[in-house]
Amino acid sequence: MEKGIRKVTIILFLALVIPLFYGGEKAESAIQLMDANLLLKGSIDSFWILRTHIPGQERAYHDSNIGLFLNTAHFEALYTMVKQGDLTINLQGIVRYYYEAITDLDRQMHEAVPAGNRRVFQTPSYFHDDPVNEFYIDIMKGPLNVKVGKQIVTWGETSLQRTSDVVNPLDLRYGQPGYMPFEDLKIGLWMLRCFYQTSIFGEPLIETIFIPGDHQMFRLPPEGTNWGPGVTGLLSDGLFTMLQNCWKDDAPKRLRSIKNYQWGLRIRGQITALANADWTLQYFDAIDSSPVAIPNRANQQVFAFFTERALLGGEVQDVNKVADRIWEYKRTKYVGGTLQWYEEKYLKGVIRGEFALQIGKHFSTDNYYGKDVWIPAFTYKGRTVGGYYDNTKSLVTGVVKRESAGYGLSFDKKVLWPFLMKYNANRSLTINAQVFQDWILNHSHTLVVSQRGRGDRASTAMSLMLQTDWFRQELTTTWTGLYNTSGTGYNVVDFSYAPGDHWRYQIGCMFLYSFTQWSQESGSYDKDMLYFRLKYEW
Amino acid sequence: MTSLRKMSRYFSCSLLVSILILLLPVLVFSEEPEEIVPPCFTGSELEKVREWEKTWAGEKVNYQNVEQVKDFLPDFLVQMMKEPKKWGTSDLWFEVVPYRYCLRSKGFLEATKKHSPVAKLDPKGFKTPWGEVGPDEYLIGYDKGEMAGYPFPKPKTGLEMAWNFDSNTSGDNSKSSIYGEVVNCRTGAERHAYQPGNTMYWTGRTSTPPIPKIEDNPKGIRMASTLTLIEPVDMYGTKYLNVRYTNPRKEDDTYIWIAMYRRIRRMSTTERNDTIDGSDASYRDGGSYSGHINRNTYKFLEVKDMLACRHQDGDKLVKVKGQGMWSGQQRERCKIYLVEVTDKDPSHMYSKELWYLDGETWLIPYKECWDLQGRLWRGLDSQLGYKQDIRGEPITCQVGYNTTDQIRLHGCPNQNKEQEFGIELSPDIFTVKYIQRIGY
Numbered sequence: 001m002e003k004g005i006r007k008v009t010i011i012l013f014l015a016l017v018i019p020l021f022y023g024g025e026k027a028e029s030a031i032q033l034m035d036a037n038l039l040l041k042g043s044i045d046s047f048w049i050l051r052t053h054i055p056g057q058e059r060a061y062h063d064s065n066i067g068l069f070l071n072t073a074h075f076e077a078l079y080t081m082v083k084q085g086d087l088t089i090n091l092q093g094i095v096r097y098y099y100e101a102i103t104d105l106d107r108q109m110h111e112a113v114p115a116g117n118r119r120v121f122q123t124p125s126y127f128h129d130d131p132v133n134e135f136y137i138d139i140m141k142g143p144l145n146v147k148v149g150k151q152i153v154t155w156g157e158t159s160l161q162r163t164s165d166v167v168n169p170l171d172l173r174y175g176q177p178g179y180m181p182f183e184d185l186k187i188g189l190w191m192l193r194c195f196y197q198t199s200i201f202g203e204p205l206i207e208t209i210f211i212p213g214d215h216q217m218f219r220l221p222p223e224g225t226n227w228g229p230g231v232t233g234l235l236s237d238g239l240f241t242m243l244q245n246c247w248k249d250d251a252p253k254r255l256r257s258i259k260n261y262q263w264g265l266r267i268r269g270q271i272t273a274l275a276n277a278d279w280t281l282q283y284f285d286a287i288d289s290s291p292v293a294i295p296n297r298a299n300q301q302v303f304a305f306f307t308e309r310a311l312l313g314g315e316v317q318d319v320n321k322v323a324d325r326i327w328e329y330k331r332t333k334y335v336g337g338t339l340q341w342y343e344e345k346y347l348k349g350v351i352r353g354e355f356a357l358q359i360g361k362h363f364s365t366d367n368y369y370g371k372d373v374w375i376p377a378f379t380y381k382g383r384t385v386g387g388y389y390d391n392t393k394s395l396v397t398g399v400v401k402r403e404s405a406g407y408g409l410s411f412d413k414k415v416l417w418p419f420l421m422k423y424n425a426n427r428s429l430t431i432n433a434q435v436f437q438d439w440i441l442n443h444s445h446t447l448v449v450s451q452r453g454r455g456d457r458a459s460t461a462m463s464l465m466l467q468t469d470w471f472r473q474e475l476t477t478t479w480t481g482l483y484n485t486s487g488t489g490y491n492v493v494d495f496s497y498a499p500g501d502h503w504r505y506q507i508g509c510m511f512l513y514s515f516t517q518w519s520q521e522s523g524s525y526d527k528d529m530l531y532f533r534l535k536y537e538w
Numbered sequence: 539m540t541s542l543r544k545m546s547r548y549f550s551c552s553l554l555v556s557i558l559i560l561l562l563p564v565l566v567f568s569e570e571p572e573e574i575v576p577p578c579f580t581g582s583e584l585e586k587v588r589e590w591e592k593t594w595a596g597e598k599v600n601y602q603n604v605e606q607v608k609d610f611l612p613d614f615l616v617q618m619m620k621e622p623k624k625w626g627t628s629d630l631w632f633e634v635v636p637y638r639y640c641l642r643s644k645g646f647l648e649a650t651k652k653h654s655p656v657a658k659l660d661p662k663g664f665k666t667p668w669g670e671v672g673p674d675e676y677l678i679g680y681d682k683g684e685m686a687g688y689p690f691p692k693p694k695t696g697l698e699m700a701w702n703f704d705s706n707t708s709g710d711n712s713k714s715s716i717y718g719e720v721v722n723c724r725t726g727a728e729r730h731a732y733q734p735g736n737t738m739y740w741t742g743r744t745s746t747p748p749i750p751k752i753e754d755n756p757k758g759i760r761m762a763s764t765l766t767l768i769e770p771v772d773m774y775g776t777k778y779l780n781v782r783y784t785n786p787r788k789e790d791d792t793y794i795w796i797a798m799y800r801r802i803r804r805m806s807t808t809e810r811n812d813t814i815d816g817s818d819a820s821y822r823d824g825g826s827y828s829g830h831i832n833r834n835t836y837k838f839l840e841v842k843d844m845l846a847c848r849h850q851d852g853d854k855l856v857k858v859k860g861q862g863m864w865s866g867q868q869r870e871r872c873k874i875y876l877v878e879v880t881d882k883d884p885s886h887m888y889s890k891e892l893w894y895l896d897g898e899t900w901l902i903p904y905k906e907c908w909d910l911q912g913r914l915w916r917g918l919d920s921q922l923g924y925k926q927d928i929r930g931e932p933i934t935c936q937v938g939y940n941t942t943d944q945i946r947l948h949g950c951p952n953q954n955k956e957q958e959f960g961i962e963l964s965p966d967i968f969t970v971k972y973i974q975r976i977g978y
Contacts, residue, residue, distance in 0.1 A: 278970065342789075427813070
């Protein structure tokens with residue numbers, strides 16, 4: 001391990017240990033100003049990922065096993081502007097600034113991540129990643145509630161996978177579901193959100209969302225970073241970097257055109273007659289956060305990449321775009337709903353479910369069928385001898401529309417297990433079991449679908465989580481296991497320690513596994529890791 | 539003629555004297571105990587108490603002299619005071635104050651006079667999802683909101699005393715903020731808690747109109763309460779809503795808005811057995827007991843002369859850092875009714891509880907809880923105080939409380955501050971839609 005990294009590691013280790021002994025100070029949390037009309041709170045935290053194993057070929061691109069070293073300052077403000085009768089107006093803002101340090105400290109990693117992508121990865125340095133994650137004005141009057149500004153919306157009921165929670169795209173560059181909640185991964189969108197509480201039978205709550213042209217693409221981790229494709233896989237040598245740059249360039253320009261609007265409607269209510277259950281129904285008209293390839297152009301772009309890299313010895317930034325637009329973000333629609341029901345007679349637990357039908361989901365098609373591997377729609381293997389693309393041999397052959405349907409079901413139960421209660425001060429054990437399934441209707445082998453094997457029309461994932469706490473909720477221990485029948489999964493063991501008012505410690509491990517060749521080539525199987533978080537919040 | 543005049547004069551004087559005699563108790567004793575809610579001590583008993591107070595009133599009781607008054611205190615409290623170092627301090631103490639009758643509001647007394655003569659327990663039992671309500675357990679008219687005030691002002695059984703406890707509505711509408719610490723006495727670490735909340739009763743109302751119930755109550759709500767967590771900081775913005783129904787067949791509906799996940803989550807009843815935010819009190823222990831009366835069986839053990847807080851000045855409660863229990867309580871002699879309580883659910887976290895019920899207010903100044911292994915697990919010391927609602931009517935309520943884990947040596951000294959009673963509250967704030975709207 002390089003000296004610099006060792007020094008930083010020692011400093012941070014001491015920073016972790018010393019507050020354990022001296023960090024138990026009591027102080028006011030949430031600063032209140034202006035007669036408690038302005039509440040300020042925040043946190044600073046340092047999050048590390050330490051990979052347990054780096055494969056031989058990838059070793060050359062790392063000076064150490066530290067995969068991520070993310071330092072974040074988080075600041076929240078809630079200002080009550082007006083509170084008179086039934087009129088309340090609040091201003092809410094959340095600012096988050098971060099610096100990812102390992103891509104500077106680790107020289108090999110520094111070189112492995114292309115410069116432009118590295119800068120964008122390290123800090124929120126361009127418009128798409130502005131530090132203001134949420135900022136909105138919240139007006140409540142009588143039955144009406146209007147929120148205008150940048151917001152994060154939660155429409156789902158389950159965790160680990162999203163089925164009906166479709167409004168905000170995710171930023172997966174620094175973290176993954178499994179050890180981070182979705183709300184920490186979501187990207188805020190500028191929107192107008194209205195709620196109306198009706199007085200009709202059942203008193204449903206009606207919610208509408210209008211997003212006037214603020215489209216955000218999914219953030220995938222860059223090549224060479226911890227969660228990115230490995231530097232030795234299919235998507236290596238800058239190919240994935242080039243694709244990401246194209247995705248970004250081709251994304252609808254944010255807030256520049258009203259035709260990039262998205263809108264949604266949600267109704268929430270309660271059934272009291274048969275079972276005391278909370279339900280929602282929703283509709284969302286969206287622009288997909290992940291694009292599909294325009295066939296000829298995608299093939300030509302890949303050819304241009306290999307011409308530049310393999311034949312001319314250039315870098316990825318020297319690869320020119322063959323057309324203005326290589327990828328397209330298509331419109332799609334979601335119809336779905338959720339249910340939450342406390343079954344008090346037999347199961348004595350809470351059942352949560354969500355379902356969604358995605359109408360008009362666009363997929364790229366290719367002709368690389370017959371092999372049981374997942375490949376992206378842009379590999380170089382379809383090149384003809386003559387050096388140009390023949391449509392019968394090219395990999396991206398077209399774009400089709402399909403429907404897909406899915407559901408997620410979750411069951412939560414707290415049990416009092418006498419054996420455990422002897423040691424953890426009679427605290428309960430939370431058991432959460434979830435199952436997720438989705439199907440692509442009118443599936444065919446030529447469809448390019450990520451995160452599943454070729455020919456897999458359906459995907460099924462199951463998870464189990466066990467959680468309890470100790471020392472009066474100062475220490476929380478969680479185990480989460482997820483298995484996907486297409487051959488992947490993970491186990492996460494997490495310890496979160498909160499001894500006093502401010503300091504928070506988190507340590508855990510995540511083991512990922514893949515049983516099929518395609519899932520191993522997709523680059524996650526070798527990401528087993530330990531992670532640490534040191535946080536101070538106020 | 540002369541004799542007639544004499545007779546009429548004599549008659550007038552007698553009449554006048556009679557009227558004076560009748561009026562005298564009203565003139566002199568207008569603040570005195572109401573017969574419908576008898577005082578703890580009268581006559582010679584009261585004289586004995588006053589005699590005892592000549593020695594003890596104003597005295598500070600700590601480890602040096604607690605042995606002399608140990609018969610007036612629960613055992614767990616005596617033990618704690620004898621070993622203050624275990625509880626994070628060199629001295630745990632309280633002050634003895636003179637006995638005073640606990641006043642009740644006019645509305646509450648009128649309701650008691652009106653409803654107690656007709657209070658009856660249902661001879662028919664029935665099944666519920668959590669067990670059985672046996673014959674002569676359920677209060678007739680409770681589900682229709684027809685009962686208010688103490689149903690049994692002179693109770694004979696533990697169940698009747700429990701129904702009296704349940705009838706306390708603390709001004710019907712109230713708000714209060716919990717300020718407290720979760721203290722690990724071994725290490726001295728403290729975690730601060732600040733939780734404002736609101737409570738409203740739909741039935742059994744005695745002071746705040748509409749009386750005795752809110753007519754528009756299709757769901758049969760008995761009471762609802764909200765709690766917002768401001769501190770600890772990682773729970774900031776979390777909101778609880780609990781709705782209890784008059785019908786014991788319906789479980790409480792409990793919802794949490796978890797700010798971190800931006801979702802409203804339902805809670806199961808098992809979660810109600812879990813402690814709140816790492817404290818030593820579960821949701822069930824809120825307000826000494828928060829649950830439907832018929833979930834338990836009750837056995838009246840005895841009535842004892844004890845020292846308890848009934849007119850506590852909240853500002854007198856003091857502690858040092860790392861101390862798991864208040865000092866500065868103001869305890870007075872009173873009659874305490876000991877009732878053994880057992881939850882009908884055999885897997886409930888307490889194998890049994892012992893409620894110490896105040897004979898005037900039927901609130902619970904002390905409670906002891908045993909775990910499933912039969913060990914004394916938790917002790918509750920509740921400081922009841924005298925407040926007034928917005929109309930000036932007297933309210934006896936909890937101004938502070940202290941739960942302690944006797945096995946693991948930690949405590950949660952809490953205070954209820956910013957209390958307001960009899961205020962206007964909208965039923966809307968006790969709905970899921972409201973906590974969804976004010977969440978972010």
